[in-house]
Amino acid sequence: MTVRDGMDALIIGGGRMGSALGSLMAQQGRRVELWVRSEARAQEINETHRNTAYLPEVTLSPKLRATTALAESIPRAPLLIMALPSTAFREVARAVGDVVEGDQIIVHTTKGFEVDTFKRMSQILREETCALKVGVLSGPTIAAEILAGHPAGALVASGFDEVITKFQALVEGSFFRVYGGRDVTGTEIAGAFKNVVAVATGAVDGMGFGGTTKWLLVTRGLNEMGQLGVAMGADVLTFGGLVGVGDLAATCASGNSVNYQLGLRLSRGEKLADIVETLPSAAEAIPTTDAIMRNASRLGLELPIVSVVYGLLHGELSLEACLARLMSIPVGSELAAFGPN
Amino acid sequence: MTVRDGMDALIIGGGRMGSALGSLMAQQGRRVELWVRSEARAQEINETHRNTAYLPEVTLSPKLRATTALAESIPRAPLLIMALPSTAFREVARAVGDVVEGDQIIVHTTKGFEVDTFKRMSQILREETCALKVGVLSGPTIAAEILAGHPAGALVASGFDEVITKFQALVEGSFFRVYGGRDVTGTEIAGAFKNVVAVATGAVDGMGFGGTTKWLLVTRGLNEMGQLGVAMGADVLTFGGLVGVGDLAATCASGNSVNYQLGLRLSRGEKLADIVETLPSAAEAIPTTDAIMRNASRLGLELPIVSVVYGLLHGELSLEACLARLMSIPVGSELAAFGPN
Numbered sequence: 001m002t003v004r005d006g007m008d009a010l011i012i013g014g015g016r017m018g019s020a021l022g023s024l025m026a027q028q029g030r031r032v033e034l035w036v037r038s039e040a041r042a043q044e045i046n047e048t049h050r051n052t053a054y055l056p057e058v059t060l061s062p063k064l065r066a067t068t069a070l071a072e073s074i075p076r077a078p079l080l081i082m083a084l085p086s087t088a089f090r091e092v093a094r095a096v097g098d099v100v101e102g103d104q105i106i107v108h109t110t111k112g113f114e115v116d117t118f119k120r121m122s123q124i125l126r127e128e129t130c131a132l133k134v135g136v137l138s139g140p141t142i143a144a145e146i147l148a149g150h151p152a153g154a155l156v157a158s159g160f161d162e163v164i165t166k167f168q169a170l171v172e173g174s175f176f177r178v179y180g181g182r183d184v185t186g187t188e189i190a191g192a193f194k195n196v197v198a199v200a201t202g203a204v205d206g207m208g209f210g211g212t213t214k215w216l217l218v219t220r221g222l223n224e225m226g227q228l229g230v231a232m233g234a235d236v237l238t239f240g241g242l243v244g245v246g247d248l249a250a251t252c253a254s255g256n257s258v259n260y261q262l263g264l265r266l267s268r269g270e271k272l273a274d275i276v277e278t279l280p281s282a283a284e285a286i287p288t289t290d291a292i293m294r295n296a297s298r299l300g301l302e303l304p305i306v307s308v309v310y311g312l313l314h315g316e317l318s319l320e321a322c323l324a325r326l327m328s329i330p331v332g333s334e335l336a337a338f339g340p341n
Numbered sequence: 342m343t344v345r346d347g348m349d350a351l352i353i354g355g356g357r358m359g360s361a362l363g364s365l366m367a368q369q370g371r372r373v374e375l376w377v378r379s380e381a382r383a384q385e386i387n388e389t390h391r392n393t394a395y396l397p398e399v400t401l402s403p404k405l406r407a408t409t410a411l412a413e414s415i416p417r418a419p420l421l422i423m424a425l426p427s428t429a430f431r432e433v434a435r436a437v438g439d440v441v442e443g444d445q446i447i448v449h450t451t452k453g454f455e456v457d458t459f460k461r462m463s464q465i466l467r468e469e470t471c472a473l474k475v476g477v478l479s480g481p482t483i484a485a486e487i488l489a490g491h492p493a494g495a496l497v498a499s500g501f502d503e504v505i506t507k508f509q510a511l512v513e514g515s516f517f518r519v520y521g522g523r524d525v526t527g528t529e530i531a532g533a534f535k536n537v538v539a540v541a542t543g544a545v546d547g548m549g550f551g552g553t554t555k556w557l558l559v560t561r562g563l564n565e566m567g568q569l570g571v572a573m574g575a576d577v578l579t580f581g582g583l584v585g586v587g588d589l590a591a592t593c594a595s596g597n598s599v600n601y602q603l604g605l606r607l608s609r610g611e612k613l614a615d616i617v618e619t620l621p622s623a624a625e626a627i628p629t630t631d632a633i634m635r636n637a638s639r640l641g642l643e644l645p646i647v648s649v650v651y652g653l654l655h656g657e658l659s660l661e662a663c664l665a666r667l668m669s670i671p672v673g674s675e676l677a678a679f680g681p682n
Contacts, residue, residue, distance in 0.1 A: 140560070145553040151668060153557035155675050168672065175668055177557070179675035211591045212486040216494035216518070219481070219587035226581065240567065240581045241675050246560035249590045250552045327492060327516055331509065334496050334520035334582050 002101060006076030007031040009170055011083060012092060014041055017109050018083030019051045019060060020143035026061035028173045033073055034066045042066040058147050071099045079105040079166055081137070082125075085282065086112030086192075090124050097129035105163050107135040107156060111191030115287040118295050120188040135163040136184055138191045139242040140250035146176055153177045155242045157187040179242065186234030187243045190225060194248040195259040195285035196292065197221030199309050201252040202263025207319060217305065218252050224303045227337045228292065231299040236338060259285040266312055267319055289313060304329055343442060347417030348372040350511055352424060353433060355382055358450050359424030360392045360401060361484035367402035369514050374414055375407045383407040399488050412440045420446040420507055422478070423466075426623065427453030427533075431465050438470035446504050448476040448497060452532030456628040459636050461529040476504040477525055479532045480583040481591035487517055494518045496583045498528040520583065527575030528584045531566060535589040536600040536626035537633065538562030540650050542593040543604025548660060558646065559593050565644045568678045569633065572640040577679060600626040607653055608660055630654060645670055 011022045014036035022034040036042050045051055045066035049059055067073050074080065074096060084092055089110055100106070106129065110121045119127075125134045139154030146152045156167045156178050164180035171178055181187065197218060204217050225248070226239045238244055251257045255264075262283045265275045276283065293310045296303050308325055311317030317325070352363045355377035363375040377383050386392055386407035390400055408414050415421065415437060425433055430451055441447070447470065451462045460468075466475045480495030487493045497508045497519050505521035512519055522528065538559060545558050566589070567580045579585055592598045596605075603624045606616045617624065634651045637644050649666055652658030658666070 140553060140556040142551060142553045145551045150550045150554045151557060151664070152553045153560070177668075177672045179672050181675050209491045210483060210486045211595050212481060212483045212493045213491045215481040215587050215591035215594070216492060216583070218590065219494070219583050222581060222586060236581075237577065237676050237679055240563060240577075240586070242557070242560050245563060245581070245586050245590070246556050249559065249586070249594070250556035253556070253590070253594045254552050323492070327518075331518045331520050334522050335578050338578055 002075055004076055004078040004104075007033055008077070009079045009081055010035060010073050010077035011081045012070070012096065013083035014045070014051060014054065014066065015083060015085070016054045016143040018081070019045075019055050020146050021081060021083065021109075022064045023058075023060040023147055024174055024176060025170050026063040028171065030170050032064060033077070034064055035070050035073060036066055036068060039068055042068050055143060058144055070095055074099040074104075075101070077104070079107065079170070082106060082108040082110065084108075084110055086110050086114060086121065086284065086287075087282070089121055090114060090128060093124050093128040100129050100131055102130045102132060104131055105133045105135070105166055106131045107137055107158070107163065107167055109137045111138065111195065112284045112288055113192050113291045115291045118291050120185065122184050122188060133160045133163050134158065134184075135160070135167065136187045137167065137178070138187050138247060140246040149175055151175045151177070153179065153242050153246070155179050155181050155187060157181040157184045157243075159184065181238065181241070183235045183238040185232055186229045186238030189229045189232060189234055190239055190243040191247065192284070192288050193225040193228060193292070194251055195257070195283070196289050196306055196309050197225070197248060198251045198257050198259035199263035199266075199285045199289070199313070200305055202255070202260040202265075203267040203312065203319060203322070205255070206264045206267025207323075214252065218248060221305050222248060223334070223337065224305050227301055227303065228296070228299070230338070231301055258283050272313060272315065285309070286313060343416055345417055345419040345445075348374055349418070350420045350422055351376060351414050351418035352422045353411070353437065354424035355386070355392060355395065355407065356424060356426070357395045357484040359422070360386075360396050361487050362422060362424065362450075363405045364399075364401040364488055365515055365517060366511050367405040369512065371511050373405060374418070375405055376411050376414060377407055377409060380409055383409050396484060399485055411436055415440040415445075416442070418445070420448065420511070423447060423449040423451065425449075425451055427451050427455060427462065427625065428623070430462055431455060431469060434465050434469040441470050441472055443471045443473060445472055446474045446476070446507055447472045448478055448499070448504065448508055450478045452479065452536065453625045453629055454533050454632045456632045459632050461526065463525050463529060474501045474504050475499065475525075476501070476508065477528050478508065478519070479528050479588060481587040490516055492516045492518070494520065494583050494587070496520050496522050496528060498522040498525045498584075500525065522579065522582070524576045524579040526573055527570045527579030530570045530573060530575055531580055531584040532588065533625070533629050534566040534569060534633070535592055536598070536624070537630050537647055537650050538566070538589060539592045539598050539600035540604035540607075540626045540630070540654070541646055543596070543601040543606075544608040544653065544660060544663070546596070547605045547608025548664075555593065559589060562646050563589060564675070564678065565646050568642055568644065569637070569640070571679070572642055599624050613654060613656065626650070627654060
């Protein structure tokens with residue numbers, strides 16, 4: 001077996017989360033490298049300790065080393081962290097799969113499904129690599145706040161204790177508290193689903209309603225998240241934790257998320273195509289909503305909030321029609337979808 | 342059996358929630374009366390349709406009639422809604438108990454425990470009245486927003502379907518969506534517990550942390566709420582609904598709650614006694630924290646957030662000591678308290 005003593009972890013992807021994790025771990029004395037695609041970005045990180053495209057407000061740890069040599073770096077790392085957008089995930093996973101060996105751990109931080117297949121990222125990892133010990137990191141974390149040393153929390157979920165404890169060791173000593181859990185499926189669903197609710201929340205805020213309406217919507221959105229999760233084999237309690245409630249509430253409260261902004265601007269009458277062109281990054285909610293809608297009925301689910309967000313995104317429902325539809329649903333029992341209560 | 346055809350519901354307590362519910366129901370054409378203690382307040386409501394002490398920004402429905410005659414009004418109402426502070430609850434429940442008969446329904450909206458006994462309000466209702474069909478209404482509702490017709494949601498929990506359906510009928514036709522549930526215990530615990538987390542959230546915001554820290558705290562607070570609930574016989578899923586997540590997140594996000602303000606001002610170095618004197622209403626978190634702390638160890642629980650809030654309120658822990666204590670707890674498994682995950 002290869003001796004992997006070159007570093008403690010290789011982070012694959014130099015966006016906000018990848019750069020923040022790399023910098024935090026380097027700060028804690030861990031030997032980490034950050035793979036980025038572009039030579040210019042690698043050079044910027046190595047020479048100026050900045051990543052102006054993604055984290056302009058932050059100075060990264062000078063101990064964090066960036067690289068563009070994926071195949072050369074992978075064999076030296078016992079643990080890989082894939083921090084990529086869902087659209088790039090399979091392609092990079094395939095490149096990782098060409099090199100990775102069965103003893104290596106892969107944890108990803110991606111929030112979204114593969115649209116065409118409705119697959120979760122951990123499923124793609126299993127399809128494209130021989131790695132068995134995979135996991136997912138998720139939670140309500142803002143990259144700049146983690147780097148500023150604010151108390152932060154997230155969950156790493158994996159079927160393997162070793163994945164959890166090895167990841168926890170990478171941030172030990174910092175104020176970034178990484179809890180462990182078993183529910184990979186639920187963690188991945190929660191991270192993707194929250195973006196759909198963020199769109200709805202932006203729209204509701206744009207309509208001039210207050211906290212009463214917003215948190216009704218968020219809570220019912222959480223209920224739909226749980227329904228989808230349970231139908232896909234998740235543990236319902238996962239959605240009450242950091243990756244569910246925590247991330248969902250943080251996203252909907254802050255108003256900074258791209259998906260929230262999308263909903264807000266739709267509520268002001270802007271056209272989807274115009275909004276998408278001017279958003280700072282891709283709105284994951286658009287493909288995620290499509291993917292959930294295509295699979296909900298197969299799973300026997302009615303998800304009213306996802307359904308109106310879909311109608312709103314595709315120009316099939318006005319704001320008023322969305323509201324009227326949600327208000328016309330009989331209330332019944334709050335937890336009816338989760339069995340007799 | 343007495344024929345109760347004088348009205349659809351009697352609301353007992355003319356604070357924010359009682360007045361808002363009364364006005365909303367009257368607006369929907371229900372025959373409701375509002376009991377208030379003071380003649381002057383009854384006169385103000387009946388003559389000017391305002392309740393300046395509690396809802397200064399709102400005009401109430403002119404169809405809402407206020408009364409000060411409790412014993413005379415009770416026999417005419419099939420359903421009583423007790424909307425009172427926890428400190429006044431037993432005394433008024435006893436007065437209700439002198440008159441109420443076994444066929445009448447009582448729903449309360451009080452968020453808090455009886456401090457000395459750690460009893461929930463529904464337990465007090467059973468002790469002080471012959472009413473069997475009791476229930477509790479709770480959720481993330483702001484009185485003025487309900488009255489403005491904003492979509493709003495809450496849960497009425499009762500062991501009796503009749504309580505749920507009769508209450509739902511009182512608001513039917515409005516945008517106030519009242520879901521049904523069975524878990525009276527969990528609903529009551531959630532409403533009381535959230536005030537403790539609101540203090541902690543105010544303190545965290547006062548320390549200058551951002552959303553990452555705030556929602557870590559809120560989510561771990563929810564975890565402690567669930568632990569207390571399960572130990573007291575509640576259904577853990579209740580805490581993922583409107584009375585748990587919904588009310589907790591709404592309270593912590595808005596920053597308007599008295600308990601949040603208390604935490605914020607403690608974090609700025611003000612003394613508890615000075616803060617309490619100038620708060621607009623009683624901070625339920627103070628007695629609630631004491632009551633939970635007195636009972637946690639009996640229930641076999643360690644509740645770190647409640648514990649540091651207690652220390653902060655009683656001047657036993659500085660902010661820095663609170664933070665250091667929370668950060669020194671080993672992270673472990675997120676849902677460890679809820680069995681193997």
